[in-house]
Amino acid sequence: MKKITAVVLLATSFLAFSQQKNQAKLKYFSTKDKTITVYTTAENTDLRLTQTDKLNFGTSKQPLETEISVFVEPTKMFQKFMGIGGAITDASGEVFAKLSKEKQQEFLNAYYDKEKGIGYSLLRTTIHSSDFSSGSYTYIKEGDTDLKTFNIDHDKQYRIPMIKEAIKTAGGKLLLYVSPWSPPAFMKSNGNMLKGGALLPEYYQSWANYYTKFIKAYEKEGMPIWGITVQNEPMATQTWESCVYSAEAERDFLKNFLGPTMKKQGLGDKKIVVWDHNRDLMNHRANVIFSDPEASKYAWGMGFHWYETWAGGAPMFDNVRKVHEAYPSKNLLFTEGCVERFDAKKYQLWANGERYGTSMINDFNNGTVGWTDWNILLDQNGGPNHVGNFCFAPIHADTNSGELIYTPSYYYIGHFSKFIRPDAKRISTAVSRSSLISTSFLNTDGKMVTVVMNQSDKKVTYNLIIATEKTVVIIPAHGIQTLVY
Missing domain, CATH: 2.60.40.1180 (Golgi alpha-mannosidase II)
Structure with a gap:
């Protein structure tokens, strides 16, 4: 009994000392x-x-x-703050390639240089095509379940060169994560990469293998991958690349296929982010996945977007806080936001910038660790986009004049990204x-x-x-x- 009491006292003393030490650090x-x-x-x-x-x-x-x-x-x-950044999509890469060398450097400095620009430290990109590509494509021949034809040659034309330049401008390091919009058509219930559909159970393993192939291929090109999201917007049947997962389907794919496969392939250190959709349904998704110990052990945290306002309501910032309160050990990452419905007359619409500022302040105050904008660069039409879903970016390029157009959103984001640095509290x-x-x-x-x-x-x-x-x-x-x- 005396021995147990001594151990308890020692542990209590150590805890008190640690707390005092931490408080000293705080003050x-x-x-x-x-x-x-x-x-x-x-x-x-x-x-x-x-x-x-x-x-x-x-x-x-x-x-x-x-x-x-x-x-x-x-x-x-x-x-702890992870960083702020944006997505390099196929569209961004294609527009970037049309700029003069001088304008390319100006653009890279504007985003990735801490002194000359706003010091982005995060980068998201897509696993094969999204709507912000000139067309749909995958990295395999249709029907190749064993992924023997897998290659990323498509990305080497525009996207990969731009990512490499961004990393170089940022000082050699950017936290890079990736998201799929849809599995190949043959793996889906609707036989189409577009318009929703679901991943067929017989292809769960093949699709899980696809993520690992992508990570290894990109890393072989000198682009370290920090993590992945399971699926972009898994509750939306879009006119573009999309794939629907119920909360239970995402949970089971994660715990039975994707998580174990990543671990088996030596990629267990890569972070896996669930949901990657709007704030409206994020609490339900968190409850289903994070309450399952086998699924939860593979989930670093939850990604979310800001498009819940499509239904006419206000942004649901409080849902972010509620997930944080319910699952404090899980991280929250804003994975996508942009101003929809491009209109060149609204390049300088101030409300667009204020939307960023309002979201970033609220999301950070509710526990979010990082914040990622959508396309970092689009053209004078809000694209290219192969299904006409044209949107705003913080910077546009007029490919006719070769000039860059900086919008209020760029400056609003910069008030955070330029000054708040990774690992801040x-x-x-x-x-x-x-x-x-x-x-x-x-x-x-x-x-x-x-x-x-x-x-x-x-x-x-x-x-x-x-x-x-x-x-x-x-x-x-x-x-x-x-x-x-």
Whole structure:
């Protein structure tokens, strides 16, 4: 009994010491001698990620109800930040290839250079074709169940060269993950890569093998793959490449085929992301897959998109928080978002950028670790897209003039990706009025980054309050600011 008591006391003491050590780590951030650099982007101004102020901290007292304040509490840390990025699709690769060498370099710097651009650190790409390809294709001959004809030659023309250039511009490292839109037609219930259908049970193993072939082929080309999603938008019957999985079907494919096959092929370290669809049904999918121990052990986490607004409602940010609360050991990754229904007259529509800012702040505050935009580059028609599903990208290229068109979305994303770096920790942040929304991250170099977005039609003067210190900041109407200190 004495021995057991001693062991318990020792364990308790060790736990207490560890907690004290962690608390000590949490409290190291201080505003002492810090200056705040403010970067601003705002509608009806020339401000685009522009340094607009250098501020100092002063003494803070109880804020009044008539004041607007942003409260940051550095001792309260949450999820580790993975990164921000976008997808290099076939469409992006084809448009990129049409640019001059000078414009290609400008484009690469704009996204992937931390100093000249906005410092993307994530990259998503597709396993064979999606709607943002010039046509449907796979990496095998139709009917090749054994995958003997598998090759990625198609991707070597446009997509792979662009990915390699992106990695090079980012300093030699990008976290790359991949998603399929549809299995080959012969593996599906409708015999078609387009218009939904389901993966036929007799091809579960062959399709699981296909992922591993893709990963190994890309890695052989010098592009390390971090992970995969099981299926892009598994509840949507689209006019383009799509494949429907119920929650139970995805669970069983993951636990009986994909997970074990990845492990058997020596790819057990690759992350597997489930769902990869909208916020509306994500809680049900999480309940079905994460509550099954055999399936859950293969799932790193859940990916989600923002298109639940297709039904006319508002974005369902709270569902992200509820998954995080229910399954705190699982990671949440925003895997796709874009502004739909391309219209060249709306290149500079400010609401498009604000949609990004609103989503990113809410998703991060609800526990999301990384955020991935859809196509990083499209042409002046919002494509190419082989089924006419033309959309916006943060940057477009007019292939007639050879010029690049930067939209508000690019700058809004940049207020996060340029300043919040991988391995940062999210910090407790709250605002006192609904005109503003905000999030904060502490980078590994000790720099705090607070992003503040003004959703109102008027400029707002607000306090940034940290413990007993504060500064006063002015943000323009429909503006976004990043404060680095």
